[in-house]
Amino acid sequence: MTQGGGDTICGIATPPGEGGVGIVRISGRRAIAVAEKIVRLRSGRRLRGSLSHCLHVADMVFPKRTAPADPIGEPAGKGEEDFIDQGLVVWMKAPRSYTGEDVVELHCHGSQMVLRLLCEACVQAGARLAEPGEFTKRAFLNGRLDLSQAEAVLETITATTEAALRMAQRNLRGELGRLVNELRERLLVLLCEIEAGIDFVEEDVTFISPEQLAAGLEDTLAHVERLLNCAETGRRVREGARVVIVGPPNVGKSSLLNVLLGENRAIVTDVPGTTRDLIEESVVWDGLQMALIDTAGVRDTDDVVEQEGIKRTRTAIEESDAVILVFDVREAANVEEGIQGVGLVPRHQGQHKIVVLNKCDLVPSELAAEAARSVADRCGLPVVVTSVRTGWGLDHLKQAIRRSLTQDLLEPREAVVFVNARHRQALERAKTALINTRDSIRNKRGAEVLAVDLREAADALGEITGAITSDEILNRIFSQFCVGK
Ligand SMILES: Nc1nc2c(ncn2[C@@H]2O[C@H](COP(=O)(O)OP(=O)(O)OP(=O)(O)O)[C@@H](O)[C@H]2O)c(=O)[nH]1
Numbered sequence: 001m002t003q004g005g006g007d008t009i010c011g012i013a014t015p016p017g018e019g020g021v022g023i024v025r026i027s028g029r030r031a032i033a034v035a036e037k038i039v040r041l042r043s044g045r046r047l048r049g050s051l052s053h054c055l056h057v058a059d060m061v062f063p064k065r066t067a068p069a070d071p072i073g074e075p076a077g078k079g080e081e082d083f084i085d086q087g088l089v090v091w092m093k094a095p096r097s098y099t100g101e102d103v104v105e106l107h108c109h110g111s112q113m114v115l116r117l118l119c120e121a122c123v124q125a126g127a128r129l130a131e132p133g134e135f136t137k138r139a140f141l142n143g144r145l146d147l148s149q150a151e152a153v154l155e156t157i158t159a160t161t162e163a164a165l166r167m168a169q170r171n172l173r174g175e176l177g178r179l180v181n182e183l184r185e186r187l188l189v190l191l192c193e194i195e196a197g198i199d200f201v202e203e204d205v206t207f208i209s210p211e212q213l214a215a216g217l218e219d220t221l222a223h224v225e226r227l228l229n230c231a232e233t234g235r236r237v238r239e240g241a242r243v244v245i246v247g248p249p250n251v252g253k254s255s256l257l258n259v260l261l262g263e264n265r266a267i268v269t270d271v272p273g274t275t276r277d278l279i280e281e282s283v284v285w286d287g288l289q290m291a292l293i294d295t296a297g298v299r300d301t302d303d304v305v306e307q308e309g310i311k312r313t314r315t316a317i318e319e320s321d322a323v324i325l326v327f328d329v330r331e332a333a334n335v336e337e338g339i340q341g342v343g344l345v346p347r348h349q350g351q352h353k354i355v356v357l358n359k360c361d362l363v364p365s366e367l368a369a370e371a372a373r374s375v376a377d378r379c380g381l382p383v384v385v386t387s388v389r390t391g392w393g394l395d396h397l398k399q400a401i402r403r404s405l406t407q408d409l410l411e412p413r414e415a416v417v418f419v420n421a422r423h424r425q426a427l428e429r430a431k432t433a434l435i436n437t438r439d440s441i442r443n444k445r446g447a448e449v450l451a452v453d454l455r456e457a458a459d460a461l462g463e464i465t466g467a468i469t470s471d472e473i474l475n476r477i478f479s480q481f482c483v484g485k
Pocket residue numbers: 248249250251252253254255256267268269270271272273274275276295296297298358359360361362386387388389390
């Protein structure tokens with residue numbers, strides 16, 4: 001499988017700029033031969049004769065350089081080697097390497113000049129400069145990674161929050177690939193049964209009953225839908241979720257924003273209608289990024305500025321991933337009215353909503369607890385009792401927000417894989433094809449028709465892992481990588 005006919009490639013694996021260490025990577029059938037022209041192990045051994053997967057101290061030199069060698073010293077004598085740097089060298093024998101080919105890494109000082117010269121030396125020694133993502137592409141082509149894992153390499157490199165990183169690493173470990181493969185295998189088994197049925201139609205043998213087929217389809221469809229839900233979580237985690245704080249005037253929305261941000265961002269007064277405009281700030285909680293948005297309290301008003309503020313509140317609600325509905329606990333009886341006042345339907349699915357009953361310091365605790373129970377029963381929404389003044393309930397609220405946005409992403413027991421836009425498209429196609437198959441069974445269409453749709457669903461799933469792929473898909477994915485990856 002490995003060491004195919006392709007060229008031997010080289011590239012700088014570390015980021016541009018100065019650093020402690022810089023790494024040039026070489027991969028391909030001739031990687032060791034190329035490196036042997038450049039590295040001189042201090043042990044005096046040849047690279048090939050030294051241990052694989054171990055670091056060796058080495059000088060790195062130009063194999064042969066024709067141009068005037070040393071601009072500040074003596075010109076190099078005939079056959080004399082130009083010293084580039086000293087460092088460490090590791091070689092990894094195929095197939096136990098990132099790409100599945102022979103790989104050599106030259107660890108030198110983190111200087112762009114040294115790294116450039118080393119690449120130049122590699123090219124002189126017979127390698128060519130790698131294209132973006134070419135190392136990872138080779139890893140995929142050699143079966144070291146499936147396509148979802150290759151994408152997870154990029155997602156890992158570009159993750160900016162802990163939650164994004166964890167999700168990327170689940171995919172890197174192959175979880176998405178495993179889930180998708182299981183579904184695809186199941187569809188292929190069903191397809192086999194149906195196709196066998198087609199072949200033996202004359203002999204009147206039934207291979208799979210329509211009921212069995214329908215049950216298999218339903219189950220697969222449910223899994224595909226679950227993965228599609230992960231896409232939404234994935235987007236929120238990568239881009240940061242939008243959480244909007246709404247409610248009637250003077251209930252403590254701006255106070256809540258300030259305490260959640262840990263800074264006095266919004267003006268707080270006891271005058272109802274203090275906040276007029278949207279106030280947006282981003283925070284990272286436990287590795288999860290989100291934008292918190294404070295809004296103007298919603299009420300009937302003749303004030304044109306306030307009316308505009310309320311209009312903006314409504315737009316912010318429409319664009320949000322989660323809504324925190326804040327009320328004064330003493331007004332708990334009017335919560336439903338208040339929810340309708342901001343234009344929300346309590347039991348409407350899709351957007352996450354949390355009711356906050358604030359200012360609980362102003363009422364006896366049993367009363368607050370009773371109010372929370374009653375609101376939860378009536379509205380069917382999670383309710384958190386808080387006092388921004390004393391800090392009561394704020395940790396609980398943070399947890400509730402986090403949970404609603406991530407479906408427990410940060411708890412390992414409820415694994416959420418990262419479904420990116422490409423996976424989502426493929427899953428949508430699979431879903432449509434599965435629904436078509438289901439309709440065909442219900443309408444008693446022929447096995448040939450079923451087979452076409454099932455095949456389409458299996459192929460769509462195959463695109464996620466790269467079991468089914470095209471140059472176009474591969475180019476699109478790997479061109480997003482940097483050169484040394
Ligand atoms: N006792 C008590 N007072 C609070 C609490 N939270 C906020 N307040 C007070 O309530 C008043 C209104 O607070 P804000 O945060 O400005 O309320 P708001 O909902 O943003 O009001 P608008 O911007 O006018 O819609 C201020 O005097 C706060 O100090 C709380 O938990 N307990």
